[in-house]
Amino acid sequence: MTCTSYVFTPEPQVSLPVAGSDERFPVGRVFCVGRNYPWPGASEEKPEAPVFFMKPASAVVEAVGEVIFPPMTDEFCHEIELVVAIGKAGAAIDQADALQHVWGYAAGLDLTRRDIQMRVKSAGMAWEMAKVFEGAAPITTVVPVAQVAHPQRGALWLNVNGQERQRSTLQEQIFSVSEVISLLSRLVPLRPGDLIMTGTPHGVGPLSPGDVISAGIDGVAELEMRVGARP
Template sequence: MSFPAIPTVAPATLAIEGQSARFPLRRVYCVGRNYAEHAREMGHDPDREPPFFFSKPADAVVPAAGTVPYPPLTSDLHHEIELVVAIGEGGANIPVEQALDHVWGYAVGVDFTRRDLQAVAKKMGRPWDFAKGFDASGPSTPLVPVAVTGHPSKGRIWLGVNGQARQQGDLAELIWPVADVIAYLSQSVRLEPGDLIFTGTPSGVGPVQIGDVVSGGVDGVAEFSFTVGPRTA
């Protein structure tokens, strides 16, 4: 029997609503600029862009509850509310007509972004990794199985800070709906059980500060509320 050369870290998991079992996480993919108004507020033309993706580490997904720390190396941390898709059946080159059969459940997450680092990366033609993939950059609600939610294709998606509305949209406004996102992504990588997909954010993204209370949700899926905690070292 072989043993690891160093102590191992427990694999990342996400809670499941109403269950003691947890959903093991493999990879986390995020769709960029998947709502037209958000694409425009970021200075892009949504009519000309196919979907594109970036990633977060699996252990960047933390509960969207209690306190979520403010990260280091930024003074411009932005919120981005998103519908999150959990893959339960793997596959490559998945036909769009079969894509929803691969979904295990849904959650609601926040794609936290160090916007100042992202701006520098864009200007210098560098990757976004440190702007998007830092510790606790993906707060998420517990997953809700498809048997409960169905496949939401419309419904309000919203986020507020300290009780003031910031983001308001509808899932029907997704440029690339969930089935299209799964099919397109599976052409580049083989999806496997445990993969999460953050599906994009509506317009209204903006900064949060230490002490802010961030709340949000997707109608028919889940809601959350957490406080932005002290800056991490």
Template sequence: MTEYVIQPAEQASVAVAGSSARFPIRRVFCVGRNYAAHAREMGNDPDREPPFFFTKPADAVVAAEGTVPYPPLTENLHHEIELVVAIGKGGANIQPEQALDLVWGYAVGVDLTRRDLQDTAKKMSRPWDWSKGFDASGPCGPLHPVASIGHPGAGHVWLKVNGETRQEGDLDELIWPVADVIAHVSQSVTLAPGDLIFTGTPAGVGALQPGDEVTAGVAGVGEIAFRVGKREDVLN
């Protein structure tokens, strides 16, 4: 048994629908600008170019329920609804035709973004880490096994704030569908069981305020609901 000089952190994990067992999270990859309309609203060309990725810490993923804290250091916290893919089998240099064989299941998630910090980072040609990888920046609903729901290739993607629709799209609008995304990730790193992939967000991203009620869903996968917590100047 390995001896550690400090107590190891608890294993990050996400709930599994209909089960008391949980899915352990190893790494979290996120795809940027994977819907053409969102790419345009962010001032970018949506032509099909190789996808780009950023990451979040595994423990940034939290349950998309109850209260999700409003983070420090921002005045412009944005919501980005996404289909989340859970990897159950590993591999490198996977071909798109075999990529879906690696998928264990799917969930509904939100990529929370400190947009003001991201905009500053872009202007200064600095990494996005502080804008994307903060605590509780990846609210995620329960995972649904492929054995239960199959592979959703199309389906309504939506997010509402206080009952008002903010984001709408369809999975068939993904510039790079799930199989292609998995293939591209596997060319850069060896995928392993426990990896999560946030696949991109449709147009309509916008700011959240403390007290906002967020509901969101992906047809054929599920729905989530959470409240944005109070603004905190420092973390407790």
């Protein structure tokens, strides 16, 4: 058997803990959905498809301990989201079959440098760097479908220092999990290990060093983290 030689030692495989198991879920790509809940002032007409963007797997960290405060921002914001963990590959998946590709679910934070996002968005430029930085995607333990089924009605919420900032229910999603999987799989074949962060309700707000974030999705997972110091 040939041993592959690298020019430097590769980074370890990014992974997340699995509920009730010593095994871990290996993370591949991280897809994200923009504006998948009703927001005040937004059009009530359902768009033809969600807006998708990505975070690298290297942005994923376990949702425990400290939130890393990123550089180059004065408006560092939280977004609580249902995370879908894909366990079965597929392309152009029918919506009726989409949930068969789900391995499990988690809760996650899509952390954002909102000032960067708004500045470059208003100039018509890509806002990837608003979403990509160290620790930009804290995610809880992944709960297998066998334990949690397919949550569709639970509440998702986020508090900062005990004050509620975000609250909605999964049934308020503009695009359901099955729709998101089906539509995304028509753009790119899905692979085991892919994560899909399915969007956040309104109430997104800024974070300051020392803030305590508590958040969760009923029946799935909860998290508590403290915001670290500015770099």
